[in-house]
Amino acid sequence: MPDSLLLAAIADELEKIRADGLFKTERVLLSPQQKRIKTERGEAINFCANNYLGLANHPELVRAAKEALDRYGYGMASVRFICGTSEVHKQLEEKVARFLGMEDAILYSSCFDANAGLFETLLDERDAVISDQLNHASIIDGIRLCKAVRFRYGHGDMGSLEEQLRQAEKYRRKMVATDGVFSMDGDVARLGEICALAEKYGALTMVDDSHATGFFGPTGRGSPEYCGALGRVDIVTSTFGKALGGASGGFTAGRKEIVALLRQRSRPYLFSNSLPPVIAVATLRAIEMISASDQWARKVRDNALYFRKRIAEAGFAVRPGEHPIVPIMLGEARLAREMADALLDDGVYAIGFSYPVVPKGQARIRVQVSAAHEKEDLDLAVSAFRKAGERFKIVQ
Numbered sequence: 053m054p055d056s057l058l059l060a061a062i063a064d065e066l067e068k069i070r071a072d073g074l075f076k077t078e079r080v081l082l083s084p085q086q087k088r089i090k091t092e093r094g095e096a097i098n099f100c101a102n103n104y105l106g107l108a109n110h111p112e113l114v115r116a117a118k119e120a121l122d123r124y125g126y127g128m129a130s131v132r133f134i135c136g137t138s139e140v141h142k143q144l145e146e147k148v149a150r151f152l153g154m155e156d157a158i159l160y161s162s163c164f165d166a167n168a169g170l171f172e173t174l175l176d177e178r179d180a181v182i183s184d185q186l187n188h189a190s191i192i193d194g195i196r197l198c199k200a201v202r203f204r205y206g207h208g209d210m211g212s213l214e215e216q217l218r219q220a221e222k223y224r225r226k227m228v229a230t231d232g233v234f235s236m237d238g239d240v241a242r243l244g245e246i247c248a249l250a251e252k253y254g255a256l257t258m259v260d261d262s263h264a265t266g267f268f269g270p271t272g273r274g275s276p277e278y279c280g281a282l283g284r285v286d287i288v289t290s291t292f293g294k295a296l297g298g299a300s301g302g303f304t305a306g307r308k309e310i311v312a313l314l315r316q317r318s319r320p321y322l323f324s325n326s327l328p329p330v331i332a333v334a335t336l337r338a339i340e341m342i343s344a345s346d347q348w349a350r351k352v353r354d355n356a357l358y359f360r361k362r363i364a365e366a367g368f369a370v371r372p373g374e375h376p377i378v379p380i381m382l383g384e385a386r387l388a389r390e391m392a393d394a395l396l397d398d399g400v401y402a403i404g405f406s407y408p409v410v411p412k413g414q415a416r417i418r419v420q421v422s423a424a425h426e427k428e429d430l431d432l433a434v435s436a437f438r439k440a441g442e443r444f445k446i447v448q
């Protein structure tokens with residue numbers, strides 16, 4: 053049993069998190085994840101889910117999931133290599149690989165696990181990994197788990213990347229690792245240039261495309277397609293927990309030799325339960341739907357451009373770009389928090405982010421636009437922003 057001193061020390065730590073204004077509370081949803089959500093504070097239009105294609109509660113996925121429960125049951129109660137591989141896992145791996153134009157793919161319980169199990173399998177102390185400074189926590193942790201020598205380049209800074217690649221030249225294997233789209237700014241990695249530099253220095257390129265797979269780029273193949281670098285990225289990791297239905301699960305896609313080795317050695321794959329068949333089936337259905345029709349991808353793209361234009365016209369400072377992550381820059385942490393509260397009072401749910409999630413003085417409200425939104429929802433958000441902005445004297 054922990055002694056009271058230990059518990060008191062933990063309570064102090066919690067108190068410090070509160071005092072620093074960093075304590076995270078969880079708003080409880082009383083409805084499914086969808087455009088209009090119900091919370092204890094009433095109903096609101098949701099602008100903070102990663103539900104980019106609006107598929108999280110799509111009737112077609114719900115139907116596919118119900119049928120899958122009847123046909124495949126509930127849980128696998130095994131890891132993949134003992135008795136946890138269902139035909140639907142194999143189908144989904146093939147579908148993902150084909151969708152992305154990669155040779156093969158391997159499923160994980162999450163993209164976090166995909167990243168946790170990637171680097172250690174391919175790299176050891178003879179190798180180097182070169183990582184964007186703003187990479188997602190799961191890439192950082194995955195790199196921590198491997199023994200490769202670590203190099204970090206300035207965010208999106210190609211001069212810095214080349215400098216690090218030069219320093220890493222003597223190592224056996226080199227791997228450049230980056231998010232495809234960065235979640236706080238909605239900016240896209242410069243994958244054309246990154247691939248060119250990686251090719252020049254004989255490095256592999258790894259992209260975590262969680263905020264892009266299924267909807268970003270001309271046909272939804274993600275940031276490599278958006279950057280015109282399709283076929284040049286060696287390894288793509290991504291999630292099913294965002295655009296592709298939003299339940300959970302992730303994957304690594306790449307050359308068949310790489311995927312084959314991951315199946316033998318990747319620890320989160322070997323030592324964690326396989327994805328529930330119900331999720332595999334619904335994700336398969338999601339990929340079929342978006343392969344057959346671009347209506348959802350087109351809508352989220354149109355919505356993102358429309359909202360970006362309208363909110364800029366309303367006088368707000370927006371990080372430029374085309375991605376449905378739209379950061380509205382406010383500066384002060386308290387302002388971002390109070391603005392988000394005022395928006396919620398007007399039925400618009402978006403979250404304020406401040407230090408240490410984003411740099412000091414760059415607090416913001418991050419709006420995430422979805423294919424589930426209609427023009428009038430976006431108009432409602434813009435007028436709520438305008439009203440709150442006037443009240444807090446950010447816009448006239």
Ligand SMILES: *Cc1c(COP(=O)(O)O)cnc(C)c1O
Nearest residue numbers: 162163164188260262291293302
């Ligand atoms: C959301 C996200 C993840 C985590 O995905 P899960 O499948 O929820 O574990 C990993 N990487 C990036 C870049 C993400 O945005």
